[in-house]
Amino acid sequence: MSQDEKETGSQLSQGSSSGDSQNEFLTPKQFRHKKVNFLRNTDMTKSPSFMVPASPTMKRLGYGTGVGVYLMERSPRASGEVRSPWAIKKISKLRKDTKLFERRLEFEAEILRNLTHPNIIGYRAFGNPTTDVTFLAMEKASKSLFDLIEDRVEELTPDGVSPFPALKIFRVAVDVAQALHYLHEEKKLIHGDLKSGNVLVFGDFDAVKLCDFGVARKIKDDGLVDGLYVGTEIWNPMEVVLANRGQKKYPVTAKVDIYPYALTLHEMISLKIPHFNTAEEDYGESMGDNDNSQSESSYDEHAFDEALGRQLGKRPTLPDFAFDESYNTILGVFYVCSNENPQDRPTAEEILSMLSENETNIGKD
Known part of the structure; x- marks a missing residue:
C-alpha cells in the first residue's frame, strides 16, 4: 500500500462521525467497507431508479487529477416538479491507479456528507449504481x-x-x-x-x-x-x-x-x-534578460522551476x-x-x- 493510500485510509476512519462502538472491533479494511456501504445505501436506496449517464453524454464542467466533473440534468418528478441539476465527480477510466482515486473519492464523500454549511458545496449522493465507475454527486454551481x-x-x-x-x-x-x-x-x-x-x-x-x-x-x-x-x-x-x-x-x-x-x-x-510574474522576472534576469532567452528553443524549464521555487x-x-x-x-x-x-x-x-x-x-x- 502506498503512503497516499495509507493517509487516505487513516483519514477516512478518523473523519467518520456516524459509527458506533462496534467500529472499535473492525479492521481498517472492514471499517472502510462498512463506511462505503453506508454512504451508498443511505442515498441510493432512496432512489432505486437513479442512473448516472455515461461520461460522453454529459457536459464536462471541469477536471482534476484523476477525476472529471460533469453536469447531470435530472428529469422532473412524477408530480411535474422540476429538480435541480447535479454535478457528478467521476474517476477517469484512463487512470491506472483507479483504486487510489476511488479511496480519495470515498474519503471526500464521507467528509462532505458530514458538513452542513451555506458556504460549503452540498452533498447529494455517492455510489456505483450502474457501472464500475464510482461517483460523487453534489449540488451544481454556476x-x-x-x-x-x-x-x-x-x-x-x-x-x-x-x-x-x-x-x-x-x-x-x-x-x-x-x-x-x-x-x-x-x-x-x-x-x-x-x-x-x-x-x-x-x-x-x-x-x-x-x-x-x-x-x-x-x-x-x-x-x-x-x-x-x-x-x-x-x-x-x-x-x-x-x-x-x-x-x-x-x-x-x-x-x-x-x-x-x-x-x-x-x-x-x-x-x-x-x-508566476515574479518568477518570470527572476528567470529573465538569471538568463540575461534578452530576447533570445525568452524564445521557446532556449527555454530552460529547470531554471524557471528554480525561480518559481524561490517565490x-x-x-x-x-x-x-x-x-x-x-x-x-x-x-x-x-x-x-x-x-x-x-x-x-x-x-x-x-x-x-x-x-x-x-x-x-x-x-x-
Missing part, C-alpha cells in the same frame, strides 16, 4: 472562481489590468472565511487545497462555496494538522514549503488554510496564477494598478493573511471581524 477569472482575462486587452470590483472580492472573502471558520472551529478540519479552482460561485456572486475536500485533514487536540498536508504547490504556505524541503521551522496548524486564502484573493486582484510561500506582488479606497480592506486582509510566519496570520474568526468592521467602506459592483 461556475468556479477560476473560470470567472479566465472569463475576465478574455474580456480585457492583452496588456489590461482590471481586478474584480472590490465588492465581489469582498463577498468571496467573507463567504470563504465563514466556511473556514466552520471547518476549523466546529468540525476541526482543514480544507487542505484552497485556490480559485476549488471555490464555486452561484449567480452574480450571490453565494460562494468551498468544494473538493479530497485532501482535507483533521486538526488534533494540540492544534496540529493530523497527517500530510497535500495542497497545490503554488498555493502552499511557507510552513509546508519548508517541511517539503526537510526544514520544520513552523508548525502546520489551521493557519495552513489562511495563506492560500490570501492567494485566492490575490487571484481576483491580479487575474494571474500567484508567483513559494512568500507574499506575491500586487499588480501595478491604481487601487481606489474601496480596495483598502481587501488589500489589508490579503497582506496580513499572506505572512510567511503562520503565527502572524489571523484566524478565520479574526478575518471575519476585520471584514465586518470595514463592510461600509466597500464600493459597489
Whole structure:
C-alpha cells in the first residue's frame, strides 16, 4: 500500500462521525467497507431508479487529477416538479491507479456528507449504481472562481489590468472565511487545497462555496494538522514549503488554510496564477534578460522551476494598478493573511471581524 493510500485510509476512519462502538472491533479494511456501504445505501436506496449517464453524454464542467466533473440534468418528478441539476465527480477510466482515486473519492464523500454549511458545496449522493465507475454527486454551481477569472482575462486587452470590483472580492472573502471558520472551529478540519479552482460561485456572486475536500485533514487536540498536508504547490504556505524541503521551522496548524486564502484573493486582484510574474522576472534576469532567452528553443524549464521555487510561500506582488479606497480592506486582509510566519496570520474568526468592521467602506459592483 502506498503512503497516499495509507493517509487516505487513516483519514477516512478518523473523519467518520456516524459509527458506533462496534467500529472499535473492525479492521481498517472492514471499517472502510462498512463506511462505503453506508454512504451508498443511505442515498441510493432512496432512489432505486437513479442512473448516472455515461461520461460522453454529459457536459464536462471541469477536471482534476484523476477525476472529471460533469453536469447531470435530472428529469422532473412524477408530480411535474422540476429538480435541480447535479454535478457528478467521476474517476477517469484512463487512470491506472483507479483504486487510489476511488479511496480519495470515498474519503471526500464521507467528509462532505458530514458538513452542513451555506458556504460549503452540498452533498447529494455517492455510489456505483450502474457501472464500475464510482461517483460523487453534489449540488451544481454556476461556475468556479477560476473560470470567472479566465472569463475576465478574455474580456480585457492583452496588456489590461482590471481586478474584480472590490465588492465581489469582498463577498468571496467573507463567504470563504465563514466556511473556514466552520471547518476549523466546529468540525476541526482543514480544507487542505484552497485556490480559485476549488471555490464555486452561484449567480452574480450571490453565494460562494468551498468544494473538493479530497485532501482535507483533521486538526488534533494540540492544534496540529493530523497527517500530510497535500495542497497545490503554488498555493502552499511557507510552513509546508519548508517541511517539503526537510526544514520544520513552523508548525502546520489551521493557519495552513489562511495563506492560500490570501492567494485566492490575490487571484481576483491580479487575474494571474500567484508567483508566476515574479518568477518570470527572476528567470529573465538569471538568463540575461534578452530576447533570445525568452524564445521557446532556449527555454530552460529547470531554471524557471528554480525561480518559481524561490517565490513559494512568500507574499506575491500586487499588480501595478491604481487601487481606489474601496480596495483598502481587501488589500489589508490579503497582506496580513499572506505572512510567511503562520503565527502572524489571523484566524478565520479574526478575518471575519476585520471584514465586518470595514463592510461600509466597500464600493459597489
